[in-house]
Amino acid sequence: MRRIGFVGAGFIAKVHMENLSEIDDVEIAGVMEPDDKRAGEVIENYGAKRFNSLKDMKDAGIDAVYITSPNRTHFNFAREAVQLGMDVFVEKPMTISLKDARELEDAVSKAGVIFQVGHNRRFAYVYKFIKEKIDSGEVKPHSFQIKMNRGELQVPSWVSDRSFTGGFLFETTLHLFDMMRYLFGDVDEMYVLGKRSVYSDYDDWAIAVKMKSGVIGTFVSSAHTSWMVPFERVEVYGEHKMLANDEMERVSYSVGDKLEAIVESKDFSKVDFRKKWGYLEEDKLFVKALKREVAPPVTVHDGVKVIEIVDACYKAVERKDPHIKFEWEG
Ligand SMILES: NC(=O)c1ccc[n+]([C@@H]2O[C@H](COP(=O)([O-])OP(=O)(O)OC[C@H]3O[C@@H](n4cnc5c(N)ncnc54)[C@H](O)[C@@H]3O)[C@@H](O)[C@H]2O)c1
Numbered sequence: 001m002r003r004i005g006f007v008g009a010g011f012i013a014k015v016h017m018e019n020l021s022e023i024d025d026v027e028i029a030g031v032m033e034p035d036d037k038r039a040g041e042v043i044e045n046y047g048a049k050r051f052n053s054l055k056d057m058k059d060a061g062i063d064a065v066y067i068t069s070p071n072r073t074h075f076n077f078a079r080e081a082v083q084l085g086m087d088v089f090v091e092k093p094m095t096i097s098l099k100d101a102r103e104l105e106d107a108v109s110k111a112g113v114i115f116q117v118g119h120n121r122r123f124a125y126v127y128k129f130i131k132e133k134i135d136s137g138e139v140k141p142h143s144f145q146i147k148m149n150r151g152e153l154q155v156p157s158w159v160s161d162r163s164f165t166g167g168f169l170f171e172t173t174l175h176l177f178d179m180m181r182y183l184f185g186d187v188d189e190m191y192v193l194g195k196r197s198v199y200s201d202y203d204d205w206a207i208a209v210k211m212k213s214g215v216i217g218t219f220v221s222s223a224h225t226s227w228m229v230p231f232e233r234v235e236v237y238g239e240h241k242m243l244a245n246d247e248m249e250r251v252s253y254s255v256g257d258k259l260e261a262i263v264e265s266k267d268f269s270k271v272d273f274r275k276k277w278g279y280l281e282e283d284k285l286f287v288k289a290l291k292r293e294v295a296p297p298v299t300v301h302d303g304v305k306v307i308e309i310v311d312a313c314y315k316a317v318e319r320k321d322p323h324i325k326f327e328w329e330g
Pocket residue numbers: 007008009010011012013032033034035038068069070071073091092093118119120171
């Protein structure tokens with residue numbers, strides 16, 4: 001039985017807790033949470049104990065922790081947990097600076113602990129469909145178009161505060177930067193345009209991308225679009241083949257060069273969001289990783305790589321030079 005603790009007991013923590021309660025061999029044993037009501041719910045629902053520090057959790061025999069507190073707290077908690085020798089699942093963004101992300105990667109490598117980052121999109125049904133078509137060779141991508149929008153930067157109140165979130169790109173946009181890497185490999189070059197249109201944070205981004213694989217694409221992210229769907233969409237263009245999703249609800253695939261295109265679609269709108277958005281599978285895989293049965297599917301290195309992309313975008317707008325050429329390791 002693995003005893004698991006939580007740092008933060010808000011929305012996403014509850015999703016993970018519900019998942020873990022359906023998985024064998026794990027127990028939600030501890031919670032660190034400043035809000036009494038939220039901490040109380042975890043104690044009542046799962047029989048967990050409340051703690052004030054990671055050290056106390058560790059001393060109580062809890063040797064794996066979910067970090068599900070706000071973005072800017074992730075780095076310190078994750079580094080401390082790793083240094084205590086705890087296995088860690090950290091929600092995205094892993095950190096809100098590239099320097100911290102790299103320091104965390106070093107700490108994980110020294111400690112040799114299990115470390116997984118919450119890029120749940122990789123396990124969402126729509127993206128698994130797209131990934132399988134690409135990995136099987138059925139669709140060879142030549143180009144793509146990605147968008148990741150949101151309706152406003154008002155709710156919750158801190159969402160437009162860059163010192164809290166790291167910046168708009170560290171929010172949901174980050175998920176699709178990770179998806180871009182997952183589907184097409186590492187980025188070679190980007191031409192980044194970003195501006196502040198409605199809010200004080202950079203809230204409009206238009207990016208042209210060339211991947212090391214030669215695949216090219218565009219990536220758009222706006223924070224003020226209204227909540228008209230779809231605000232999340234990936235389109236992949238192969239040779240007379242196209243894949244596209246609408247949110248994490250539907251995915252479509254079409255083959256051929258005739259006007260009478262036949263489109264195959266899968267609709268997951270009736271499926272529980274914990275499954276179709278990938279949360280259940282990522283938690284199952286984390287538990288398997290805790291048992292040393294599999295390697296963590298989203299590594300600290302993946303966490304660093306996606307933050308390199310975000311960091312490059314902010315550097316491009318701040319130094320007013322849109323062109324970014326990446327130096328990637330071999
Ligand atoms: N992977 C995803 O799809 C996904 C979805 C939602 C949120 N997230 C990420 O998860 C994190 C939490 O988001 P949320 O929506 O659950 O937020 P939330 O506000 O609902 O929950 C955060 C919780 O952390 C607690 N907290 C604040 N400071 C703390 C501290 N110092 N120590 C311990 N607990 C503390 C808060 O009281 C709150 O209960 C964010 O980083 C967010 O980006 C990821």
